[in-house]
Amino acid sequence: MISTDFEFLAGFLKTNSGLTLTPDKAYLIESRLQPIAAKHGKGDVAGLINALRTFPTQDLRRDVIEAMTTNETSFFRDTKPFDIFKSEVLGKLVTARAARKSLRIWCAAASSGQEPYSIAILLKDDPRLAGWKIDLVATDIDTSILAKATTGRYSKFEVQRGMPIQLLMKHFTKLNDDTWEVKPEIRSMVSFRQLNLLEDFSTIGTVDVVFCRNVLIYFDAATKGGVLGKISRRLSDDGYLFLGGAETVLGVSDAFEPSTGNRGLYVKPQRLAQAA
Amino acid sequence: MKSFLLVDDSAIIRKLAKRMLAKHGYEFSEAENGAVALMICRTDMPNGILLDWNMPVMDGLAFIRELRRLPGGDQPKVLFCTTECEMDKIETAMGAGADEFIMKPFDEEILSSKLELVGLA
Structure with missing residues (x-):
């Protein structure tokens, strides 16, 4: 691929989805975009990028973004965050929300649905939440992967x-x-919808817990900071944010602080001040 | 060193599982049926067992029922690993004392995931 095409594609992905395409990921381009080029009758990847540059249709733009998005996931991925969610987070929220008996949880990168369904299963099986109103919103930028998530159907390998x-x-x-x-x-506990983290997401409303795991790693520092700031505005003051094991807020945003002793869990900083 | 017993009448499956488990640093023993596996367990109880269902001489179900009655036989984590994937078969295997259940065919990711679930990763 010629460097001007690479730079155009990297700029297109950055602007439209926040994805940072670095040269070490260039090997992904051919394998992921060749099928899209064929689908849209553009011959090869160079032809596809030329079309993106000149007269891109909405379908073409969406297909390119979706093809370049990584959808790796599994049920109860990494185990530990779900243990922390069950013991630490739910333990606190069950007390804090005892009067209203309702919880709102947002999975911001739901992919093919394994994460929101894992959370729904934990909530369903938790006797402390019997009779509670649970609202579990699951979003992703990729509409085709959300279509799979909505079916709730998984292969023998996936389950x-x-x-x-x-x-x-x-x-x-x-x-x-x-x-x-x-x-x-379990399926009825989760509502799926398409959402681009670069756009406004005030329609999500206020939530008690956000799972935004293994997404920010694909963004540059400024984009990470912007997304974390917007998440902070959607999260209740005593709410919780889960990030992936390789992600951090340190040096990126002051909207959150790590929760001591709970790797991957973050809270709003004023809570630390209040607790001190 | 932790030990793992591979029980399957297919030498290919035993070899494949051994290769997938190599990175976990186990010491392996192998048995081609439940009767041989039981003899091994009587002298040297392993930490983990990967157990096929359909085998000649003694099948996996008969083996696990005998195993759980042995002194120390409640200790090994047993992963049933079989093509018998109907719900009633899974329930029977779990009721007989299995700790996890793998539906064949499986890959390294599935095996690692199941090991983690039973605390053997």
């Missing part, structure tokens, strides 16, 4: 990554030898 067999038997229905489906009572 075996991170999902304990007892929970699989309790919360899934086996449709055939290769397909398992999340049961309706």
Whole structure:
């Protein structure tokens, strides 16, 4: 790929999705964009980028962004954040929200749905939340991956990554030898919608917990700071933010502080001041 | 060093599983059926067992029922690993004392994930 095409594509992705495309990721371009070039009749990746540069249709722009977005995920990915969510976060929120008995949770990079369904399963199985109103919003920039998430259907391989067999038997229905489906009572707890983290997301409303794991790593420092600032405005003052294990707010944003002893968990700084 | 017993009548599956588990640093033993596996467990109880269902001489279900009755037989983490994937079969395996269940075919990611779930990663 010629350098001007690479620079154009990197600029396009940065502006439209916040993704930072560095030269070490150039190897992804051919394998991910060639099918899109073929679908839109542009021949090869060079032809596709030329079309993006001249008269891009809305469909073409969306397909390129979606193809370059990484959708790697699994049920209860990394385990530890879900332990912290169950013990530390829910423990505090069950007390703090005892009067209104409602919780709002936002998964900001839901991908194919494993994370929001994992959270829904934890909430469903938690006797402390019996009778509570749970609102679980799951968003992603990629509409095709959200379409998969909404079906709640996963292959035999997908359901075996991170999902304990007892929970699989309790919360899934086996449709055939290769397909398992999340049961309706879990699916109905999650509402999926498309959302670009670079755009305004005030329609999310105020939430108690945000899961925004393994997304910020694809953004540059300024974009990370902007997104964290906007998340902070959506989070209740005593709310919680989960980031991925390789992500941090330090040196990026002062909207959050790490929660001591809980790796990957962040809170608003005034809470630390109040607690002191 | 932690030990892992691979019980499957297919030498290919045992070899494949051994390769997938290599990075975890286990000491391996192998058995081609439940009866041989039981003999190994009587002398040297392993930390983990990967267990096939359908095998000649003694199948996986009969093995785990015998194993759980042995002194110290409640200790090993047993991962049933089989093509028998109907819900009633999974329930039977778990009811007999399995700690996790793997539906064949499986890959390294699935095996690692299941090891983590039973605390053997």
